Amino acid sequence: MRKLAAALVGVLVAALPATAALAAAAKPDIAVTSAADKASYAEGETFTITVTVKNKSSVDAKRVHYTGGDSEGVDDVAYGELSSGFDLAAGASKTVKLTGKTNRVAWQVGRGYVAFELRADNGEANAADNITSVRLLVPGAFDDLGGYVFQGESYDAEWTPQTAGVPGVKVVATTADGKTRYAEAVTDAKGLFRLAHLPAGDVLLTFTAPAGWKVMAGENGEYDHTLAQVTADDSDEPRVFVPAKKVPVSSPSASPSPSSPSPSSSPSSSPSSSSPPLSPSSSPTSAGPGLPVTGDKTMLLVGAAAVALAVGIGLVLVARRRRVRLQA
Template sequence: MNTALKVAAVIAAAGLSSAGLFAASPAVAADLPDLKVTVAVTPAKASYAVGDAITTTFTITNAGGATAKNVRDYGGDGTGVDRAGGLNAGPFDLGPGESRDVEWKGVVNQAAYRLGHASGAFEFTNDAGEANRADNIGRYRFAVPGGRGVMEIKAFIDVRNDWDSEQPGLAGAEVIVSDDATGAKVTSGKTDAKGLVRFTGLAPQDYQVGVTGWKLRGDDPASTRVQVQADQVASAVLAILPGSEATTGPSATASPSTSASASPSPSVSASAIASASPAASASPTDAAALPITGSSSGPLFAVGAAVLVAGGLAVAAVYRRRRRFIA
């Protein structure tokens, strides 16, 4: 092999051996703990009442291939239950396949009655890493029925494009109230001369409210969310797009609920109703960190090797030209 080819070969070999410097070693999910959290509420019942004593049991299992170090609760939120203290879970270690129960006692409170349920979501963590954070959160929810609330709505055509409910109301509009979770129609009613309608006897929960034949301003042109609480009045406005085409609005396939009734609401003034779109109620959420399942070292390796090999060939070419020139 002549000198030029030797130089090219040395450079190429060096490139191939050093290309790995560009690649990061991926984390292997099998070598990490993997906490999984489930929750049980006892005594187990179809529904609960204010004053009921309950125990929320969080079961934490390490489904990963390494020991979870210093397992503990990482925070969360709950409503509808009075607790004597914080969750205060841990710290403790969990080997692969091991589980531990953490009990948290409490009493159902008045907030659960107003909302129609009690709920919570709490996260657990450890110091040795985590293969999949998506299942580190334990959630619970149970019904606390019995309460009833009222919903007052004003529908108006928002000709000024400013959500101002002082604008004239839309008379004779059909307002549809549907279950937020299922989309089934709960009740409906027509607005009075001022664009007002009132619904009574509603179970505490979230509803979707729309106007038949019109589109609304906001993210959803068909309906807007309204939360009803027991023994309270929920007020909201439906700002209608001027000249909007007919829309089906919320689902109207189910029969109206016999427990709720609607009537024009002449006693409610427009100024008593909020002029902003009602805020959506939020459910606890978590950001799931996905495990690393691959590596970008392959493309980096190929690029690095190609660049260095090309450099070696270029050196060889220059060396040959130089020899010819000297000769």
């Protein structure tokens, strides 16, 4: 009996992982993608979003339906079949549509969006890909954008009206991808800047600080740029606040001074700085005939010339004496 009981326990223990795996695999895996029917819309225009739903699991999905989401700048969103739900066989796909209208808010901020989640009644194996969102661009509105670059020691420093500003910071506004330039400005003595006539929506602000300052922009203060939202309304209040801290100013490296001649060198023994050095194959006499520069040979030639000159003078004197005698 003990052996039989032990064997049954062993079978149960061995079966537990397989049972757990079967239980995990018994849930469908719903993946959702969506796309708008146009690249941009006018205020009040109807939009249509095509939603593609796929069951990636080997288990049938029971009543796939809309369970919640969020939206902005849209009205009258109709989810259709996504609200009532539908069954989706293992490995199958289904395309459904939802509709709505853009509103005044979408025009003011340059875009609206719809985001939602789908689930099946019999569970979800992977919740990471059953959420989708669509952005609906609504261009046409423009407004100014202002802000402060202020003195702070960290990226999360807070601005107050008493906080000292950083003047002379150049601010450039472009599209979010940085490809199209909109406007630029320079901060004043209080660190205030204002960019005029920007399109509503997301813009990228890039900051160039003067020497001695480091801009701490972005989510963690690691960058010199940040995204900002332009909203068309009646407010002129600054909306962007970016800290900057003082940093050491790097001095230019000193250029090496020209080497001075050694104290033991004399001007006559140093070659002229304007004269190129002779190559090893060059000869001092290559420019034309002349005396050799070797010291011993020079002395021999000078001595020979002196002897020849003395002999010549002696011959002249002898000739003159003979001529006198003949005349006598």
